[in-house]
Each structure stands twice: as structure tokens, then as C-alpha cells.
Amino acid sequence: MQCSELELVFEQEGLAPLSAEARQHLSQCSACKHFVEDVTTIVAVAHELPAEIEPPEHVWVSIREQLVLEGTVREFSKGKQAASWWQTFGELFRNRVLATATLAAVLVVAGLSLSRTPPETPSEIQNDPYSSTVSLLSAQEHDLANMQLASTSAVDTSLRQNLQQVNDFIADCERHAKEEPSDELTREYLTNAYQQKAALLSAMMDRGGSLN
Amino acid sequence: MKLSTVVTGKIILPVIGASFLLFPSIPAEAAAQRLEKHFSVKGRPVVIIHNIGNGRIEVKSWKNAEVVVAGTKASDKIAVDTEQAGDRIDVTSSIVDATAKPSEMEANFQLTVPEETELQLTTQTGLIYVEQVTGDMTLESVAGDVHLKEVSGYIIVSTTGGSLVCTQCAGKLEFNSISGNAQVLQPALDNVKLRTMTGNILFDGDFVHTGLYSMRSGKGLVEVRFSGNDSFDLNAQTATGTVDNEASEYLKPDSHGMKHMASKFSKSLFGTVGTGFAKVELSTYSGTIRILKRD
Numbered sequence: 001m002q003c004s005e006l007e008l009v010f011e012q013e014g015l016a017p018l019s020a021e022a023r024q025h026l027s028q029c030s031a032c033k034h035f036v037e038d039v040t041t042i043v044a045v046a047h048e049l050p051a052e053i054e055p056p057e058h059v060w061v062s063i064r065e066q067l068v069l070e071g072t073v074r075e076f077s078k079g080k081q082a083a084s085w086w087q088t089f090g091e092l093f094r095n096r097v098l099a100t101a102t103l104a105a106v107l108v109v110a111g112l113s114l115s116r117t118p119p120e121t122p123s124e125i126q127n128d129p130y131s132s133t134v135s136l137l138s139a140q141e142h143d144l145a146n147m148q149l150a151s152t153s154a155v156d157t158s159l160r161q162n163l164q165q166v167n168d169f170i171a172d173c174e175r176h177a178k179e180e181p182s183d184e185l186t187r188e189y190l191t192n193a194y195q196q197k198a199a200l201l202s203a204m205m206d207r208g209g210s211l212n
Numbered sequence: 213m214k215l216s217t218v219v220t221g222k223i224i225l226p227v228i229g230a231s232f233l234l235f236p237s238i239p240a241e242a243a244a245q246r247l248e249k250h251f252s253v254k255g256r257p258v259v260i261i262h263n264i265g266n267g268r269i270e271v272k273s274w275k276n277a278e279v280v281v282a283g284t285k286a287s288d289k290i291a292v293d294t295e296q297a298g299d300r301i302d303v304t305s306s307i308v309d310a311t312a313k314p315s316e317m318e319a320n321f322q323l324t325v326p327e328e329t330e331l332q333l334t335t336q337t338g339l340i341y342v343e344q345v346t347g348d349m350t351l352e353s354v355a356g357d358v359h360l361k362e363v364s365g366y367i368i369v370s371t372t373g374g375s376l377v378c379t380q381c382a383g384k385l386e387f388n389s390i391s392g393n394a395q396v397l398q399p400a401l402d403n404v405k406l407r408t409m410t411g412n413i414l415f416d417g418d419f420v421h422t423g424l425y426s427m428r429s430g431k432g433l434v435e436v437r438f439s440g441n442d443s444f445d446l447n448a449q450t451a452t453g454t455v456d457n458e459a460s461e462y463l464k465p466d467s468h469g470m471k472h473m474a475s476k477f478s479k480s481l482f483g484t485v486g487t488g489f490a491k492v493e494l495s496t497y498s499g500t501i502r503i504l505k506r507d
Binding site for chain 1: 266314336337354355372373390391407409410430431449450451452475477478495497498
């Protein structure tokens with residue numbers, strides 16, 4: 001068995017009992033041995049973590065956004081497929097122990113694949129890598145509108161004004177990105193704006209749940 | 213003199229006066245309540261304030277090995293708890309009554325800490341002010357401004373709409389905001405990362421040799437004022453904005469032979485001031501980048 005084959009086994013089966021072939025490879029390959037030890041340690045530490053906490057929605061958005069931008073995962077063009085991928089991804093994170101292990105595995109595999117394969121050029125990445133991020137954020141914003149605070153406190157007013165500014169900025173960047181899809185600088189600003197929006201919506205939802 | 217007049221003047225009035233003192237017309241919970249606690253520390257303390265309400269946090273230093281937390285809270289609808297575990301001091305405000313109005317959720321804090329102290333401060337609105345403290349600090353606010361004077365360490369400031377003014381700061385500074393401005397004045401910082409979406413950025417000071425400076429604003433002005441003795445490589449880029457170079461006589465082509473490929477989609481300016489010891493990256497999406505030399 002080669003290193004790449006062992007990675008594949010890990011991707012598909014996780015820490016399930018390894019085959020004799022895999023174990024034999026591990027006994028001879030120090031790199032893979034360390035890799036398995038690291039993952040095992042991560043899972044062991046994860047078991048000691050306290051009860052599960054539902055991470056805020058913006059975490060998914062950020063992780064997904066990063067993976068799409070790095071070309072590690074590809075955007076699904078059909079909404080239905082995207083939802084299914086997203087739900088599966090989200091389900092993986094329901095349990096905190098599994099979440100930690102999965103995230104670690106995803107990042108390790110992503111790191112390995114990025115270090116071994118040449119990066120994709122922007123043109124190879126789908127035309128609209130943001131479509132499901134946009135729909136996710138829109139859904140979140142809609143939810144927020146439903147629970148929207150009537151509060152006129154300085155904090156809530158500031159949050160609302162800033163959300164409006166973020167939306168205006170995103171609209172501006174999106175317009176420009178459509179005209180010049182290969183403009184890296186605009187894409188960078190757009191990505192950051194989506195992340196800011198996700199964080200802001202999350203803060204507003206937290207606040208809506210705890211205050212007023 | 214009639215008896216009734218005497219009674220009115222000598223008995224009733226004092227009684228009425230006393231009743232005002234004992235039962236003031238303002239409800240008790242509306243009056244500000246003061247608190248003060250002292251904590252002895254041994255080494256470099258870590259002070260954490262998590263103010264879920266609104267209010268100002270002011271931190272000053274002294275030479276004593278003691279942390280003093282003084283403050284006021286607007287009502288009984290907000291509680292302030294303190295805890296010490298070794299050199300870690302936690303101050304947390306929490307809402308006791310969910311029906312509290314914003315004005316009843318205000319808690320202000322004044323801290324006096326040893327000169328070397330680490331800080332983690334969070335508030336919603338109201339100024340965060342830190343003066344003459346050395347140590348890593350994380351400062352977060354939604355709508356309040358953050359003013360720092362003569363502080364050093366690894367400084368991380370996050371706001372939604374609040375602005376940062378950092379005067380004579382040293383060490384490493386990170387600022388992240390949506391609409392807040394950032395002003396960095398007379399710094400001795402060797403690592404600076406400023407990010408704002410719609411705010412303005414002003415850096416007025418020297419660039420430390422080997423320092424890294426990255427400043428980005430989505431829509432605002434990014435202005436850098438350098439001195440004639442400065443030495444840095446400059447990389448300025450904007451997607452749809454403008455680059456206003458008012459220091460062209462100091463800015464020479466890159467002397468290190470590094471080829472900068474200007475994107476065809478953006479306006480860029482590359483150059484070197486002096487021998488290019490520091491690295492300065494300025495960027496805006498649609499705002500203005502202005503580079504000028506101080507008088």
C-alpha cells in the first residue's frame with residue numbers, strides 16, 4: 001500500500017480498524033504513522049471535551065467559503081445538490097467529538113492534497129463560487145428579520161446600520177465581480193465581506209436571543 | 213404666633229425634609245450603584261472584563277502589585293460579578309432582569325492595574341480607554357470607540373462600528389471593523405494589520421525597520437504619512453478607487469529587483485522609500501489611497 005492509498009482509506013473509513021495491509025504500511029512509513037498518531041490524539045482529546053455546543057452558522061459559512069476558494073471542494077451548480085452537500089457537511093458537525101475529528105481530518109486531507117497538487121487557477125474554479133454562500137446568508141438574514149428586535153438601543157441600531165453597509169458593499173463588489181470575474185482584488189474583498197456579514201448576522205442573532 | 217404656624221414651621225417641614233432624604237423620589241434601582249474591589253497579584257495579571265451591557269471601560273496603570281476594579285452600574289437589573297484565581301481576575305456583568313431597558317444595563321469600569329498586565333475587555337457601547345499598559349490585549353466593542361495611549365504588546369482590537377485611536381503604541385497591532393476608523397499616531401509598532409470595510413485609516417508615524425504594515429479599507433481613505441528618514445517598500449492597490457501619491461519625489465522604483473506584476477484590473481503603485489527595510493501594503497476596493505510625507 002502507498003501513502004496515497006492510506007489517505008484514501010482514511011478519507012473513506014476514518015479511524016475504523018485498519019486492514020492488515022494498511023497496518024503493514026504504517027509499520028514501515030514514519031510519515032503516515034505520525035499522521036495516524038496525530039489524528040488519534042485529536043480524537044482522544046475531543047472525547048474529553050465538554051458537552052456539545054452548536055457552533056454558530058457563520059462557522060460553516062467561513063469553512064465552506066475557505067474550502068471553495070482554495071479549490072479543495074467544488075461548488076455544486078444545482079441548488080438541490082448544494083443543499084444536500086451542505087446538510088451532510090452540517091450533519092457531520094452535529095456531534096462535537098465527531099466535529100472535531102472531521103474538521104481535523106478535512107483540514108489534514110486538504111493540507112495534504114494542496115501540498116501535493118498544483119493549485120487551480122481562478123478560471124478553473126466555477127464561475128460563481130459564492131452562490132450557496134449567498135443563499136445561506138440570505139436565509140440567515142431572513143430568519144433574523146423574523147426575530148428582529150424592535151429595540152432602538154445604540155447597539156442594535158449600530159448593528160443594523162452596519163449590516164446595511166455590508167450589504168451595500170457586497171452588492172457593489174458583486175456587480176464588479178460579474179463584470180470582471182478574474183479580478184482577484186475584488187474577489188478578496190467580496191470574500192471578506194461575506195465573512196464579515198456571517199459574523200455580524202451571528203452576533204445579531206445571539207443578541208436577539210439574549211437581550212430585549 | 214398661632215400654634216398651627218409653629219407646627220407647620222417647626223415640625224412638619226423637617227418631617228417632610230427627612231422623608232425626602234429617606235425615600236427619594238427616584239426609585240432605588242435607577243440610581244447608579246458604586247462598587248470597588250482590590251485584588252493582590254504576584255506576577256503579570258490577566259484581567260478579563262466581559263460587559264454584556266453598555267458602558268465605558270478605563271484602564272490605567274500604577275506600580276503596585278494590585279488590581280483595583282472600581283465601577284458603577286445603573287440599576288439592580290444588571291449584576292457585576294468578580295472572581296480571582298491566582299493572577300487572573302474576571303469581571304463579568306450579566307442581566308438579572310430581561311425586561312431591563314438599555315439605560316438600566318449600563319456598567320462603567322475603572323481599572324488600575326500593574327504596568328505589565330494582560331487585558332481582555334469586551335463592551336457593547338462606550339469608550340474603551342487604556343493608558344500605559346504593557347501586555348497582550350484583546351479589546352472588543354460593538355459601537356464604542358477604543359482609545360489606546362502608550363500601550364505595548366500584541367494588541368487586537370475588534371469593533372463593529374467603533375473607531376480606534378492608537379497613540380504612541382508599540383508592538384503588534386491588529387484592528388478589524390466594519391465601519392470604524394483607525395488612527396495610528398506616533399507608533400513604534402513593528403507589525404500592523406488594519407482592516408475596515410467602510411471606515412478610514414490613518415497611519416501617521418515611522419516604519420520600524422523589518423516591520424510589516426498592512427492596511428485595507430473597502431470604501432474608505434487609507435492615508436499614510438511617513439517621515440523623510442523612513443525606509444520601506446510600498447505596494448498600493450485599488451480595484452475601483454484612486455491612488456493619490458503626494459510623495460513621488462521620495463518614492464523610487466523597487467530597488468530589490470522584485471518584479472511586481474500589476475493586475476490589469478486594478479490600479480497599483482509600487483516603489484521604495486529609502487532602502488526599503490520595512491514592507492508596507494495598502495489596499496482599498498473603491499476608496500482612496502494617499503501617500504504623503506510629513507512636514
